[in-house]
Amino acid sequence: MVILRWYANQSRAKAHWATPLGSEMSHQGTGPVVSFENVSKHYGSLKAVDGLSLELRRGETVALLGPNGAGKSTSLDMLLALRKPTAGKIRMFGNDPYHAVKSGQVGAMLQSGGLMPEVTVRELVTLVAGLHPRPVPVNTTLRRAGVESVADQRVDRLSGGQTQRVRFALAIAGECELIVLDEPTTAMDVETRQRFWSSMKEEVAEGRTLLFATHYLEEADQAADRILVINRGRLLADGTPEEIKKRAGAKRMSFRLVNANEPFLLGLPGVVSLETRHDLVHIQTSDSDATLYALLGAGYRPTEIEVGSLGLEQAFLAITAEDDQAAGGAIPAATAMSDN
Amino acid sequence: MRGILMLTQAEVNRLRRNRRYLIFTIGLPVILYLIIGKQGSKAYGVQFAAYYMVAMATFGAFAGALNGNSIRISEERKVGWIRQLRLTPLPANAYVIAKILTSMVISVPSIVIVLLLGRFYGDVHLAMWQWIVIAVIVWLGSTIFAALAVAIGYRFQPDQVQPITMLVYFAFTILGGIWFPLSGVLQSIGKGTPTYEAVKISTDVIGGASVPAGLVIGLVVWLFIFAALATLSVRSMAETV
Secondary structure: OOOEEEEOOOHHHHHHHOOOOHHHOOOOOOOOOEEEEEEEEEEOOEEEEEEEEEEEOOOOEEEEEOOOOOOHHHHHHHHOOOOOOOEEEEEEOOEOHHHHHHOOOEEEEOOOOOOOOOOEHHHHHHHHHHOOOOEOOHHHHHHHHOOHHHOOOEHHHOOHHHHHHHHHHHHOOEOOOEEEEEOOOOOOOHHHHHHHHHHHHHHHHOOOEEEEEEOOHHHHHHHOOEEEEEEOOEEEEEEOHHHHHHHOOOEEEEEEOOOOOHHHHHOOOOEEEEEEEOOEEEEEEOOHHHHHHHHHHOOOOOEEEEEEEOOHHHHHHHHHHHHHHHHHOOOOHHHOOOOO | OHHHHHHHHHHHHHHHOOHHHHHHHHHHHHHHHHHHOOOOOEEOOEEHHHHHHHHHHHHHHHHHHHHHHHHHHHHHHHHOHHHHHHOOOOOOOHHHHHHHHHHHHHHHHHHHHHHHHHHHOOOOOOOHHHHHHHHHHHHHHHHHHHHHHHHHHHHOOHHHHHHHHHHHHHHHHHOOOOOOOOOHHHHHHHOOOHHHHHHHHHHHHHHOOOOOHHHHHHHHHHHHHHHHHHHHHHHHOOOOO
């Protein structure tokens, strides 16, 4: 089965996406919590991060969304002073990242972060809390991370989900102002994931800033008040979940139409992307009414018309796939997620 | 500094519970001394029991510093613990410093036990200053191997570290005259090793001979070389831990 995906010219929409929404927000008059200024990280000819600029403001919960290999982890590594940018400047609380990490202003949990073997959960949390200038009582941390029941077990004998929660415990073992989490709920079951986010909300309610990378779009949609979409090392979209959905084309439309003329359909008002399979047509549009009226006005009589709202997942796919297509010619929709 | 000490304490607690490690650093030298310590009459111009006491003290301290650290560091790098530590307020070099301090702490009981064994089982009688000088030389000498372990552990994957460590271990024990005193060709090859230098300095101290400056310089040079290698390993791996 051949799936073709066409994209209308989106230059206007794209320019809009990359505009930060900062102006209308006022946060205690202080500078940004995090700023990336034209940051790049190259490994030989591979541009893992390519001219990334962004700012995080105090109290925000921000999701960093992108397909595998988009540059999420590299960006977080640079933010946390684990890697040095090839070019550009990163500031955290107005300082260099190393300084901010060493002064305990940031608590972080990385996928690649591991645990000290041969000690119990309690011993490990106690150690990491002790390294912190403003330690949180160990029992509080154990409770918040939901690892009280395994506190006296050895860390190398935990399940994947438990290990993940212990990593989270280490991230919140000290009083910090920024929490950075890389794919925090990987290896958690649904129930654990929900518990995780409810304890996360406790942390953020105290005025902390939260930045998390995820590939669970649902999670970004529910937890974040701002989403940054990155692909191939660049920032593609920056806005609330609603804005992201809207900017990718708010509505999804499908109908059956024999002998559909693709260039004609792409030229309809509001059309953002098009996919046809035999006589079945799927359209993403920013204005479903205008699209439909124009189609009918041209004399076509499509059948089985369905109009629905676009989920964040489709919005995300549309944004990244359009970017990949612009970079490397037509890319089949099926590979758009993983191939970059 | 407080953080480094906390980490060192945690590392010492871990090692104390590790039976395999304790067998290597304390068990093996003690057993070898009980079996072989009183078998010979003389070596390197001193009573055999005294030579073997020094050799076993060196063995425990250096094997502990090498075996304990190289494999652990490599494994902890692989699981991401080093990375996790870098996200804490602990300074970047704290991990390595804590590892070296830990092996210095954990080698103390192994040195003391072997020396006590030499005194009461091997019947070695020395002046107080001689006991102290021997203990300190062996103790400080073990940092040479702690540095080498850092260099190996940072550079190689766990499955590579195992054979490399065993190779270094056997080379320095056999060529260093740890398991039996060296003579002839083996001695001319082995006398450049830090293990030989540490043992020979100690037996010279016991025998009342003047210690050649070359032996002491040799130890310092080894320390310098391995510390430089360790620094290189840590730096070059900084972005991959």
